[in-house]
Amino acid sequence: MIKYGISILLMCFFGIFACFAQVAADCSNAVPICYNTPVNGGTDGYGIDDFNGATISGCITQGSGTIETNSAWYKFKIGEIGQLGFNIGFDTTEDWDFALYRTNDCNSLGEPVRCNYFDNSDDSSFIGVGEDPTGIDNIQYDDWLGVEPGEEYLLMINNFSNNNSGFSIQFSGNIFVEFPNSALDCDIIDNLLGPPIIACDNDTVVLDATTIDALDYEWYLDAGTGYQRMPGENDPELSIAVSGMYRVLVVRPLGNNLISETQVAYAPSPETFSLEDETACLDGTAIDFNAKDAEALGSQSPLDFRVSYHESFEDAFDGANALSKEFIPTQVLQTIYVRTTSIENSMCFDASETFEVNGIELPVLDFETEVFICGDEPIVTIGQRIPDSDFTYEWSSGQTTSLITVAEPGVYTLSVTNIQGSIQCITVRSVTVVFSSPPIISDITIEYEDDASNVVNVYLEENGDFEFQVDNETPQNSGVFNNLFPGEHTITVRDVNGCGADSRDIVVVGFPKFFTPNGDNVNDTWKVDGLSALDNPVITIYDRYGKLLYQIFENSAGWSGSFNGTLLPESDYWFKLTYTNSLGENTNASYINNHFSLKR
Structure with missing residues (x-):
């Protein structure tokens, strides 16, 4: 439900009109309220005791x-929904x-539907339901409070102290x-002259006591x-x-x-003075309307x-x-429309300015x-391509044109100013310039933990913002690959x-780090x-001096650790792998020159 900050019919007279107080200390004599609300002078x-000795109500x-100390009771009945x-x-x-x-029975009040009890330590001037x-x-x-036609309410207003100068009641909400x-x-309200009337000081109020069989009317005023x-x-x-308080005697x-009385109170009507226009940047900065x-x-005031x-x-x-x-x-x-409203009576307002x-x-x-440039000697032009002659331009590097050419990586910030009189509206935008070089693979190592586990490390000549990929697998940020399947693979760095890529072919096989040919x-x-x-x-096997000792082919049973029938000593031995690549060329497997140990 939309909340309206509209307040209707406030009466707030604590001084001269105190003698006009309408207050009932007992629920059974609750003062009826219509659209014009009463003023209490204390x-x-x-x-x-309307609570029959009870110690708490809400x-x-x-x-x-x-429960009651200095109390006043009022009643009202709802005419519409809202x-x-x-x-x-x-x-x-x-x-x-x-x-x-929510009742009209003083003997069966029940629990209050709204209730508020504070010590007013923040010096508020209002208490109530809805919005201050x-x-x-x-x-x-x-x-x-959501209300419906026919509902009746009893309102108790209480003051714990004997020192009070009275209060007013002001209705609010979208129903009004x-x-x-x-x-x-x-x-x-059963009263010939009707309920109390609150009016603005420029309003005309007419009391009507017309009675069919009247012979004469006598009017009285109590101004204090x-x-x-x-x-x-x-x-x-x-x-x-x-x-004042007005009384009529109908003869x-x-x-x-007949004798009837009612109260009429005038609240001051405000005047809205002219306001200066405002100028502001459309950058989300707020204008303080409080000023x-x-x-x-x-x-x-x-x-x-x-x-x-x-x-x-x-x-x-x-x-x-x-x-x-x-x-x-x-x-x-x-265009901003201004409303000046009387706090005493929100019906007294001026919306002319x-x-x-x-x-x-x-x-x-x-x-x-973000701008990325490749090359050993990069240079790039950055900034706003189409300048506006009404604006001024200034870069963090000192240039005052909309476009600049830079030869160094870094963050460059452009401030563009639109000057209107004494107001300067500034837009700022930064560009990050990154100079990149293509990756160059300097080395690849293949480490074998055993005949089934391997670790492939890719090394580059220079670090950069690169990604690493084996074959057509998902790229990764690291140049380390674990446990690749045996066979030929392509390592790519991008x-x-x-800004470019570099690729190498490798071969992964599995072999033991040592063997023990002891029978x-x-x-x-x-x-x-x-x-x-x-x-x-x-597979070609060599000793440490590069002497060819043995060759293993695809279906070979392996090497027994001998040469020409002679058992070789415990030592480290090396091997190389040749094969026919995907281009049909006989080639040495790169990055696979490794060694193993013979133990007896």
């Missing part, structure tokens, strides 16, 4: 003997609490926006010193010019005269009026969808933020930035596994 104790706990809240306004030095009951009308995040507020005249059911007859006022209607033929409040208020800002006149008039005071402009030109927010567009930079039928011969994966493989 509470003084309580009547009977959040309100027993004080000195009873969202309802209320604000209880009071002196910031005082501490007020409330409990709201001053816009602050106030913990002394409960959640909005959608149904301003019927949100509350006014049939709850008691009721006094108003000379010359004998009509059924009375136009009101000042705040009837049978002597059954605009003083312009709108002029000499008016921010304690009496609040200022809100809106995107349309309709929103400003309704007080709906207020913009954040930290406003971030998103358009080149935007506007001002413009001029947004300065930032330069658009679209060049690449520059990840597209025990265990490890008596030395042979190489995996030769069947090659075409025409030949």
Whole structure:
């Protein structure tokens, strides 16, 4: 549900109108509330104990003997469906609490549907349901209340201290926006002159006491010193010019005269003064509208009026969808509509003023933020290809053109400024220049742990941002490959930035690191596994002096450790592998010149 920060019909008079207080200390005499709310000029104790000795009701706990201390009871009835809240306004030095009951039976209150009890240590001026009308995040507020027609409520307002200057009640919520005249059911008030009236000081209020069989009307005014007859006022209607308590005596033929009273209170109407236009960069920087409040208020006190800002006149008039005071402009030109509202009565407002927010567009930079260049003597041009003559350009390297040519790797930052009067709007974009060289494989080693395990290490002439791949397998970041299958493989190293590649062919076989030709039928011969994966493989065995000792072919049983029938001594021996490669060429297997040991 959308929350509206609209507050309806606030009455907040703590001084001269204290004598007009409408307060009932007992639930059974609860003061009825319609769309015009009463003003209380202070509470003084309580009547009977409406909680029959109970020690707690919702959040309100027993004080000195009873739940109620200085209490006031009110009742109201819902006329429409919607969202309802209320604000209880009071002196910031005082501490007020409330409990709201969904019932019209004082003998069966049940648990309150909303309840709030705090010590007001933060000096708030409101407590209630919904949202604080001053816009602050106030913990002394409960959640909005969803209401339906016909529901009746009893509201107890309580003050634990004997020192209080009274309070006002101000209704709020979207129900009063959608149904301003019927949100509350006014049939709850049985009074010829109707409920109390709160009006703006530029409004005309007319009290109507018209009675069918009336012979005469006598009007009285209590402006603080008691009721006094108003000379010359004998009509059924009375136009009101000042705040006060009004009484009418309706003279009837049978002597059954009627007397009716009501309160009329005027709240000051604000004036919104002209505001200066604002200019800001469209870079996400906020404009502080709090600083605009003083312009709108002029000499008016921010304690009496609040200022809100809106995107349309309709929103400003309704007080709906207020913009954040930290406003971030998103358009080149935007009209802001200003509403100045009386805190005493939110129906007293002025929405006549506007001002413009001029947004300065930032330069658009679209060049690449990473550039990779190959070559031994690289050079590259970076920056904005199409400059704008209205902007100024400056690089972190000192150049003042939109394009620069660089011959060194690094990060280069371009600041582009759009100057409008005293406002400078700056866009910054950096480009990282990386100079790459193609990878060069300097060596490959193949280490055999045993006849089934191997480790292939690829070494490069220079380090770089490279990836390593064996055959068509998934590339990896490391130049180490474990346990490759026997046979011919292609090792490829690529520059990840597209700056070339290098490849080598290797052959992987399996052989034992030593053998023991001692006739025990265990490890008596030395042979190489995996030769069947090659075409025409030949293993040639040498001693340390390079003398040819033996050759092993694909189907050979292996070498027994002898030469021309003579047993050779314990020592290290070397071997080479030749085979026919995929091009049909007889070739030596690269990176496979290895040795093994003969032990007896």
